Amino acid sequence: MNKHLESVYQNLLGGRLPHNLSWSEAVQLVEHLGEVQSHGNDEFVFRVGHQRVFFKRPHTHDLGSQKLSRLRKFLKEARPSSQVEEPTQPSRIIVVIDHHTAHVYRDFGGSRPADEHKVQPYDPFHFHHHLTHRKEAHYRGERVPEEDSFYEEIAEDIAPANEIVLIGHATAKSNAADFLKEYLRTHHPDISRRVIATESADLSVGASERGREFFGPRQLAALVNLPVLNPPPKVKRAGGEQMKAARVLQFGPPSVITNDELPRPEPAAGQLLVHVKAAGVGPWDALIREGKSGVHESLPLILGSELSGIVKEIGAEVSGFRPGDEVYGATNEQFTGAYAEYALPSAKMMAQKPKTLSFVEAASAPIVTVTAWQMLFDYAHVKAGQTVLIHGAAGNVGAYAVQLAKQAGLHVAATAASTDLDYVRALGAERVVDYKEERFEDLVSAIDVVLDTVGGDTQQRSLRILKPGGILVSVVSPVSETIQKRYGVRAAYFYVDVTTARLNKITELFDSGKLVTDVGTVLRLEEARVAHEMLDGAPHKRGKIVLSMAA
Numbered sequence: 001m002n003k004h005l006e007s008v009y010q011n012l013l014g015g016r017l018p019h020n021l022s023w024s025e026a027v028q029l030v031e032h033l034g035e036v037q038s039h040g041n042d043e044f045v046f047r048v049g050h051q052r053v054f055f056k057r058p059h060t061h062d063l064g065s066q067k068l069s070r071l072r073k074f075l076k077e078a079r080p081s082s083q084v085e086e087p088t089q090p091s092r093i094i095v096v097i098d099h100h101t102a103h104v105y106r107d108f109g110g111s112r113p114a115d116e117h118k119v120q121p122y123d124p125f126h127f128h129h130h131l132t133h134r135k136e137a138h139y140r141g142e143r144v145p146e147e148d149s150f151y152e153e154i155a156e157d158i159a160p161a162n163e164i165v166l167i168g169h170a171t172a173k174s175n176a177a178d179f180l181k182e183y184l185r186t187h188h189p190d191i192s193r194r195v196i197a198t199e200s201a202d203l204s205v206g207a208s209e210r211g212r213e214f215f216g217p218r219q220l221a222a223l224v225n226l227p228v229l230n231p232p233p234k235v236k237r238a239g240g241e242q243m244k245a246a247r248v249l250q251f252g253p254p255s256v257i258t259n260d261e262l263p264r265p266e267p268a269a270g271q272l273l274v275h276v277k278a279a280g281v282g283p284w285d286a287l288i289r290e291g292k293s294g295v296h297e298s299l300p301l302i303l304g305s306e307l308s309g310i311v312k313e314i315g316a317e318v319s320g321f322r323p324g325d326e327v328y329g330a331t332n333e334q335f336t337g338a339y340a341e342y343a344l345p346s347a348k349m350m351a352q353k354p355k356t357l358s359f360v361e362a363a364s365a366p367i368v369t370v371t372a373w374q375m376l377f378d379y380a381h382v383k384a385g386q387t388v389l390i391h392g393a394a395g396n397v398g399a400y401a402v403q404l405a406k407q408a409g410l411h412v413a414a415t416a417a418s419t420d421l422d423y424v425r426a427l428g429a430e431r432v433v434d435y436k437e438e439r440f441e442d443l444v445s446a447i448d449v450v451l452d453t454v455g456g457d458t459q460q461r462s463l464r465i466l467k468p469g470g471i472l473v474s475v476v477s478p479v480s481e482t483i484q485k486r487y488g489v490r491a492a493y494f495y496v497d498v499t500t501a502r503l504n505k506i507t508e509l510f511d512s513g514k515l516v517t518d519v520g521t522v523l524r525l526e527e528a529r530v531a532h533e534m535l536d537g538a539p540h541k542r543g544k545i546v547l548s549m550a551a
Contacts, residue, residue: 005029012072020062026071033075044154046074069431070156093161095154096195098169098176101213102154110207123284151183159191160535167199175200178298187545189263198298220255244549246528247302254532257303267315271344274327278305278363279525280386281545282396284536288335295334303528304338304547305331305343308362310351318347320500326353330498339528342551351503354510362398364544369498369506369515371475371539372400372451376408380449381474384409389444389462393429394420394454395474396518396544401451402427403515413444415458420542441465518543525549 008021009029033389034048046055055071058064063071095102124519158164168177177198184192241264250255285303287293308328312320321327329350331337337344353362374519376382376399388405392398393414405412406428414429415434424432433440441461448470450462455476462472463483471490472479479491509515521544523531534540 005032009033009075010439012068012075021068022061023057023063024205026067028065046071048075049091051520055375060138074156075140081536092164093158094167095158095177095180097154097169097180100149135164151180151244152187154180154190155184155191159188162190164195165197165199166195175298175501182300185263204393210361224443243341244525245296245302246304246525247300247339249300251289251299253534254289255530256289257529257532259528261526265344267313267318267344269316270318272318272321272327272346272347272350273313273315274307274309274343274350275312275340276307276309276341276343277359277537277549278308279304279340279366279547280363280365281528281531281535281547282306283535284335284365284367289532293335297334297336300336302337302340302343304340304343305335305364306368307331307338307343308359309343312342313346316365319348326359328349328353328357329366329500329503339525339547341525348500349498349503353449356511356513357517360522360546360548361519364517364519365506365510366402366498366503367496368396368544369400370498371397372404372500373502373506374494374496375401375451375473375475376404376449377493380451380471382408382410382449385411387411387413387447388449389440389445389447389465390414390429390451390453391435391462392416393424393427394542395453397453398451399424399427399518400515401453404509405513408508413440413447415440415454422539423542449473455497461493463489517548521545522548 005025005028008025027036030046030048034046037045038106055067064421105219112143117209120456152318166177166181168175168180178290181192181195181198184195190477233273237449242261243264245260245262247260247262248258249258250256265273273280284293284305288297288301289293289303291297307330309327311323311325311327313323314321327350329345331343331345332349333346351357357365376388380388382388382405388410390401390405390412393402393416394416398416402412402424412429413433415433415435416424418434421434423434427501431444433443435458439461441464445465446467447462447465448467450466450470452459452462452472452474453476455474459472459474459477459479463479466472466487466489468488469490471492473492473494475496477496478493484491506515510517520541521531521534523545525547530538531545531547534545
């Protein structure tokens with residue numbers, strides 16, 4: 001590096017901007033310190049150490065004051081000893097983004113605008129101009145900058161804020177804000193932990209004319225005043241502990257599952273940080289992977305909802321747990337996050353692990369046992385002496401339902417495959433019908449309660465064998481009011497609600513020997529894709545599929 005560039009470099013680090021600096025001199029300076037990569041169309045990425053920034057060649061000879069300021073900030077942060085400083089002044093930045101363009105709005109100084117007229121677009125680096133050009137180039141089939149450079153420039157611009165709101169164009173399968181959020185989490189965890197909310201909006205042309213929710217000035221004004229509702233989990237800073245996780249970046253078949261290294265998270269209020277020992281694999285995981293769960297899911301996401309492990313840390317507002325506790329339960333209401341070495345389950349959906357169960361056995365049980373419990377006691381309100389028909393009795397929910405029904409003093413009839421008839425009888429069923437060889441409605445009648453884990457034609461045929469006023473409880477699909485009236489019966493359909501109280505009841509039953517588990521196939525975390533192929537029909541043993549972190 002010549003003396004002139006050395007002097008420029010030292011002045012930039014000291015906060016003194018030179019009166020002028022040409023583009024070629026800026027490139028030479030960065031090349032001495034790191035590297036410069038061209039992406040065509042006068043677009044470049046500067047890299048020094050672990051830092052990088054996106055630049056567009058100016059139309060003038062000199063770099064210009066705005067780009068000089070960016071260059072100074074970039075070089076200062078690229079020094080080995082540099083740390084990203086925490087903002088000390090209250091500020092909120094809002095990013096409105098689709099997959100090609102971004103608009104950044106900010107309100108520095110701590111004041112909150114009273115209406116939309118005070119919310120002004122903030123566009124110092126010509127986002128709209130060059131990103132619109134990028135979009136047009138993309139449609140012409142020309143080479144455009146790599147996606148990371150798009151996100152990197154946004155990261156540069158929002159770094160000063162201590163509160164960040166992301167609003168992304170949402171389709172049925174993705175939200176553009178989620179991709180930016182994931183990039184920040186991976187490459188800028190210090191910025192990521194300041195994201196206080198992620199919102200969805202229809203930013204497409206004509207959205208308002210179609211009657212769909214449209215993001216406009218009034219919504220922006222409301223978000224500027226948005227309270228911190230659900231702070232995202234804090235993430236370890238760069239250099240912190242990493243973890244393995246199985247996640248999906250897009251919805252689809254088992255092949256979309258990837259094994260990644262991610263920063264280990266930290267618990268927010270109401271959460272536990274659990275060192276996962278095992279994770280259960282269930283049919284709802286496949287629905288989430290396919291984007292068909294009926295619950296809004298933001299990509300990318302870590303799959304899995306049932307887990308067991310050891311509490312490492314406790315978030316604020318959590319009681320009843322302490323580090324070192326062996327626990328089991330469900331992750332959250334989105335049923336995601338368990339296929340990882342560390343997870344952040346909601347404390348209200350966790351409980352102390354049954355002492356009589358291994359971690360693998362415990363991970364196989366939480367959701368399926370609570371589902372069976374709720375079907376019988378929360379929805380059917382069964383009473384001793386009644387007769388119950390349980391479909392899919394050898395399945396994960398059905399097997400627990402048979403055991404619980406028998407202990408409640410019910411007469412239990414069940415359907416199962418021929419290979420599982422003896423197994424279901426051993427669980428407590430008095431009569432087991434081979435559903436492939438016999439029609440259950442020809443063999444049983446006057447049933448008080450039907451538990452449906454199968455759906456379809458089986459559900460419809462079951463309505464005919466219920467007593468007048470009897471009830472069918474399904475976890476597959478609802479029965480319309482019209483059909484209920486036609487048969488003179490009742491029906492209920494629900495999503496499982498895993499709570500600490502319900503899990504504690506299940507724990508008592510396991511530890512007293514009144515419930516037994518049935519673990520079928522145990523795989524390593526890295527074999528999550530294989531597990532989902534089994535969910536989709538690949539051969540496997542009867543019983544629950546479990547991912548073990550120690551397998």
